[in-house]
Amino acid sequence: MANTVHVRKNDQVIVISGNSKGKQGKVLKVFPENGRVIIEGVNIRKRHSRPTQKNPQGGIVQKEMPIHASNVMVIDPKSGEPTRVGHAHVRDASSGKKKTMRVSRKTGEMF
Numbered sequence: 231m232a233n234t235v236h237v238r239k240n241d242q243v244i245v246i247s248g249n250s251k252g253k254q255g256k257v258l259k260v261f262p263e264n265g266r267v268i269i270e271g272v273n274i275r276k277r278h279s280r281p282t283q284k285n286p287q288g289g290i291v292q293k294e295m296p297i298h299a300s301n302v303m304v305i306d307p308k309s310g311e312p313t314r315v316g317h318a319h320v321r322d323a324s325s326g327k328k329k330t331m332r333v334s335r336k337t338g339e340m341f
Contacts, residue, residue, distance in 0.1 A: 236304065237299055239258070243255065246302065255272050256270045267302060272294060273295045274292050278290055304334075307341050314334075316333045316335050317331070318330070319331075
């Protein structure tokens with residue numbers, strides 16, 4: 231059974247603990263199986279790469295590494311502050327089907 235993660239790809243988040251505390255960025259990739267996320271410009275590490283046909287120069291490449299999802303909070307789209315995420319069940323007006331929407335715990339804004 232896969233773990234659920236409270237952030238999704240393209241969410242704007244802030245890091246709340248660790249070496250990158252206070253940094254903000256967009257979620258590039260989510261790994262729900264081990265509860266980690268890659269955030270743009272956060273937890274950058276240097277990797278040595280051997281020359282290949284694609285990259286004949288080789289050298290040192292900087293790339294973002296994953297951090298645990300518990301160390302990030304979603305930024306509320308309305309207030310711009312970090313918030314917890316809840317869920318609300320909403321009935322779609324046109325089709326009449328139920329949908330689950332994410333809700334900001336701070337402002338009640340749906341996103």
